[in-house]
Amino acid sequence: MKTFCNLQTVQKNVPFAIRALCLLATVTLLGATVAGCNSTNAPIDAFLPITTNNSTATAIESAAPILPATRIAYSTIHLLPAHFVNDNAARYVAPADNPVTDAGATLGRVLFYDKKLSLNNNTACATCHKQELAFTDNKRLSEGFMGGQTRRHSMSLNNIAYIDADGGGGNGRGGAATMGFFWDTRAATLEIQALAPIQDPTEMGMTLDSLTKRLAQTDYYKPLFASAFGSADVTSDRIAKALAQFMRSLITYRSKFDIGLQTNFQNFTAQENRGRAIFNGRDGNCATCHGTRQLIMERPENNGLDAVSTTDLGLAEVTGNQRDAGRFRVPSLRNIELTAPYMHDGRLLTLEDVVEHYNSRVQPHPNLSNQLRANNQANTPRRLNLSTADKQALVAFLKTLTDAEFIKDTRFSNPFAVLP
Numbered sequence: 001m002k003t004f005c006n007l008q009t010v011q012k013n014v015p016f017a018i019r020a021l022c023l024l025a026t027v028t029l030l031g032a033t034v035a036g037c038n039s040t041n042a043p044i045d046a047f048l049p050i051t052t053n054n055s056t057a058t059a060i061e062s063a064a065p066i067l068p069a070t071r072i073a074y075s076t077i078h079l080l081p082a083h084f085v086n087d088n089a090a091r092y093v094a095p096a097d098n099p100v101t102d103a104g105a106t107l108g109r110v111l112f113y114d115k116k117l118s119l120n121n122n123t124a125c126a127t128c129h130k131q132e133l134a135f136t137d138n139k140r141l142s143e144g145f146m147g148g149q150t151r152r153h154s155m156s157l158n159n160i161a162y163i164d165a166d167g168g169g170g171n172g173r174g175g176a177a178t179m180g181f182f183w184d185t186r187a188a189t190l191e192i193q194a195l196a197p198i199q200d201p202t203e204m205g206m207t208l209d210s211l212t213k214r215l216a217q218t219d220y221y222k223p224l225f226a227s228a229f230g231s232a233d234v235t236s237d238r239i240a241k242a243l244a245q246f247m248r249s250l251i252t253y254r255s256k257f258d259i260g261l262q263t264n265f266q267n268f269t270a271q272e273n274r275g276r277a278i279f280n281g282r283d284g285n286c287a288t289c290h291g292t293r294q295l296i297m298e299r300p301e302n303n304g305l306d307a308v309s310t311t312d313l314g315l316a317e318v319t320g321n322q323r324d325a326g327r328f329r330v331p332s333l334r335n336i337e338l339t340a341p342y343m344h345d346g347r348l349l350t351l352e353d354v355v356e357h358y359n360s361r362v363q364p365h366p367n368l369s370n371q372l373r374a375n376n377q378a379n380t381p382r383r384l385n386l387s388t389a390d391k392q393a394l395v396a397f398l399k400t401l402t403d404a405e406f407i408k409d410t411r412f413s414n415p416f417a418v419l420p
């Protein structure tokens with residue numbers, strides 16, 4: 001068998017179980033090769049492919065992650081884009097008790113892509129947060145492990161580390177304890193957020209107890225936990241921390257917009273610059289809510305999708321205050337071209353629909369945010385009256401936020417290699 005254990009020699013005519021075994025044996029963690037090939041009593045069923053009944057995931061993945069011999073430098077990714085570091089308006093936020101480490105985020109990456117996190121081994125975080133779609137999916141509502149639908153649309157995970165969940169940062173306008181993760185801001189930290197989908201009865205259906213037991217029995221996790229946290233013990237706190245570290249590493253900084261930030265937007269077409277002016281200026285007023293270089297929100301807002309909130313009250317479900325009904329937080333608009341459909345329930349299918357919403361369709365909700373009112377009246381929503389050319393320019397600007405490198409960056413990709 002040893003001769004098969006060089007990836008180059010893993011040929012298509014070698015039976016699948018042996019190929020999987022060899023891939024596993026080739027995994028190097030902590031600089032040491034995981035035993036497998038020479039071990040005569042390795043349980044064969046541990047190497048069987050994980051089957052899936054999920055319609056979107058038909059590829060067969062390796063039974064264990066394939067990680068590079070040299071650890072990826074996740075801890076410094078947020079320092080790469082100098083134009084972010086100098087951006088005082090939106091700060092990179094990582095809690096003191098969970099800084100991003102290379103080993104921690106590596107573990108987080110494996111967890112993020114591991115279907116073992118769901119009860120029936122068929123759904124990973126990445127099932128609903130796909131890299132090629134800036135870590136969301138293209139469904140109005142996502143499909144959970146048993147095929148059930150989530151209540152809301154999946155959120156993209158772009159530069160999520162810049163969302164200041166404790167409300168204290170941003171450009172000083174925060175302060176209200178209203179920022180947090182999810183559309184309704186109900187998770188105060190990314191660490192709290194990370195354990196929610198695992199236990200959600202529709203999304204992954206696990207208990208933390210069975211998950212920690214399952215992972216403790218999975219060989220490839222022992223060295224991953226040990227190098228991330230100093231011992232191989234699997235705890236839900238460590239799972240949450242590692243997932244949060246990986247998500248804080250998902251930094252997008254190579255879009256046309258980013259080059260523009262560094263070149264005074266000389267790389268933009270006239271149309272894109274017109275769109276940028278509408279977005280930032282009074283014509284569109286978009287940046288008052290989707291602000292900073294990260295195009296994130298300081299606090300949840302009501303953007304007038306409905307005149308009355310009925311099925312989903314948004315922030316009011318967390319605060320119990322009717323004045324928060326219809327207020328939602330929104331992911332960064334970076335990579336927005338890739339993350340359709342739009343809004344918390346995925347009701348708008350295209351960017352053109354979104355622009356038309358703000359142009360002429362904002363509804364007179366009693367809690368409508370000030371920025372979208374005419375004469376400060378909630379019952380008279382503002383109409384932008386943009387020309388066709390201006391609407392097209394706004395869409396063209398939004399498309400400059402697409403980062404083609406981010407969605408194929410191998411630092412963020414599936415470590416469970418798809419087998420040939």
Ligand code: HEC
Nearest residue numbers: 124125128142143144150152153154155181182183197203
């Ligand atoms: C079945 C689909 C599904 C799975 C699996 C899933 N998510 Fe999500 N994710 C969603 C949906 C839907 C939302 C929005 C839910 C809401 O706001 O109520 C969401 C929201 C989030 C957010 C909030 C983003 C923000 O800007 O506030 C994060 C972070 C996230 N998910 C991470 C994860 C992680 C980590 C996992 C795996 C442990 C995971 N998700 C598994 C569908 C899924």
Ligand code: HEC
Nearest residue numbers: 284285286289301302303328330342343344354358369371
């Ligand atoms: C009052 C604050 C506010 C203003 C002003 C505003 N937005 Fe929004 N925007 C929101 C909120 C809140 C949501 C999410 C609403 C929901 O899903 O319930 C949103 C959602 C979006 C989305 C969809 C995001 C996603 O991930 O689904 C896009 C795109 C968008 N806005 C673009 C714009 C543009 C372009 C403008 C200017 C014409 C603009 N916004 C002005 C608050 C605002």
